[in-house]
Amino acid sequence: MDASMLLAGPRGRRMLLLFALEASDAVEGDLNERVFAADLLLDPDPPTPVRMTSGGIELPENVFGHLAYMPLPAARRLDRNRASAPDPDAVSAAVERVVAAFDSTVLPDVSGEALAAALADAVSVARYWQPADGTDVLLAREELKDPLARVAERVAASPHADWWASPVAERSQHAMLWDGEDPVPPVDSSRTQLIELRRHLEEREKTARDEKWAGKVSAEWWSAPSWPITGPRTARLLPDGSPVGALLVEDDFGWEEGESIELEVPGGLRIFEIDGADAWVDLCRRFPIEVTEQKRGDWRRTTERDGPWVMPDWAAVAEEYDAVHLQVAAYLQAAGRALPVTDEAATVLAGWDPDATYWFTDRVRYVGERTRWVMNDDDKRIRWERDSG
Incomplete structure (x- = not known):
């Protein structure tokens, strides 16, 4: 895996920031506070600060994947200016402070636990139906390129990230079942589900065009072969099982x-x-289906690009392939970006979890008993453990 893949997309850059915070114990230090200050300045729709404390304000855990604090006077100054465009000089100063904090952060050796935590948090804050938040805007700035590159080189060189650029683990595929649901049956031999998905997309495109609601509402923002079709979606097991x-x-x-x-x-x-991003573009170029009118609102907001949009026609893909696997490194490089497919049309990889494989064949089958898992975040890093109860 080349370090450049981790720098290309918003999810990769977010993971690098979170690793720097998680692995270096910078969560309580200058880097965290300065990123938060820049986030409030740059976010087009900043969150409302919550829970005043004696030392400042306490943020929800899902902002950076952990609790963060900022001195109350600074928070109040920022909050007063939320309704107006940020002052360019204030933005430049805030960005410079982030760069300085990055430069002074000592990065340790990469641990599997810290890397998994950073990756999970970067995935959890992905959003494709509204503009990029202030932190993603910050991380896309030219001033952050070199600081993030230092982190990317450290992560890409770690053996703990080797599997991020590996093909599907065919002997270790597991589907997750939530809320007591049953396993999704394999796609039937006639691929009825995928043909229905094609019909669904065509009908939505016509409706959006006829009713002229393109770009005015948030709709089905994903491009993965998920709802409303049914078919197995699986991923591998981590080294901890x-x-x-x-x-x-x-x-x-x-x-x-x-x-x-x-x-x-x-x-x-x-x-x-x-x-990689090129492989996703290739899939869209070879098996395109137009989704301009139905996706325009969401994908324009998240990428700031307006124009024709395409995604793969999964029924056509399934005529040539039995499954499609998204490698983690490719997700970090491509997800959430406007990727050119032709001179006119572009695409967005959206709503596809890293390492997930979608199966388009009835030759796969479920085996064995279900295993129950519970989330453990006692140390502020989410882990999934077998339910011993």
Whole structure:
């Protein structure tokens, strides 16, 4: 995995920041406070500070994946200016302070625990239906390129990140079951579900065009082959034996317990590997379906690009491939970006969890018993553990 992949997209850059905070114990230090101050200045829709304390304000845990604090006088000064555009000089000063804090942060050796925590938090704050938040705006600035590159080189060189650029683990595929649901049946041999998804997208495109609501409402912002079709979605197990599908979840519903079940994958299946942004673009170029009118509102807000949009026609993809796997490094590089497909059209990889594989064949089957998992965040780093009760 090349370090440049971690710098290209908003999810990769967010992971690098979170690793710097998590692994260096900077959570209580200058880097955290300065990023928060810059976030409030740059966020087009900043969150309302919550819970005043004697030392300042306390943020929700899901802002950076942990609790953060800022002196109350500074928070009040920032809050007064929220309704107006930030002063350019104030923004420049805030960014310079972040860069200085990055430069003074000593990065330790990469641990698997810290890397997993940073990755999970970066995935959990992904959003494709509104503008980038202040932290993502900050991390995309040119001034942050070199500080983030230092972190990217450290992460990319770690053996703990080797699996991020590996193909699907065919002998270790597990589906997550939430809220007591049953496993999703395999796609039938005629691929009825995928044909129905194509029909669904075509109908929504026509409705959006006829009713002229394109760009005015938030709709189905994902491009993964998920709802409303049904088909197995799986991911591998981590070295500690816990399922990746529990740890790395976009737009989750706050699940704190769930079950996993193994999916048996026979040899010889045709699996398309999304190993980078170019591979996703290639899939869209070879099997395009237009989604301009139905996706425009969400994808324009999150990418600031307006124009024709396409995504893969999954029914057409399934005629050539039995499954599609998204590598973690590719997710960090591509997710949330406007990626050109043709001179006119672009695409967005959205709503696809890292390492997830979608299966388009009835040759896979579930085996074994369900395993129950519970979330443990006692040390502020989320881990999934087998339910011993």
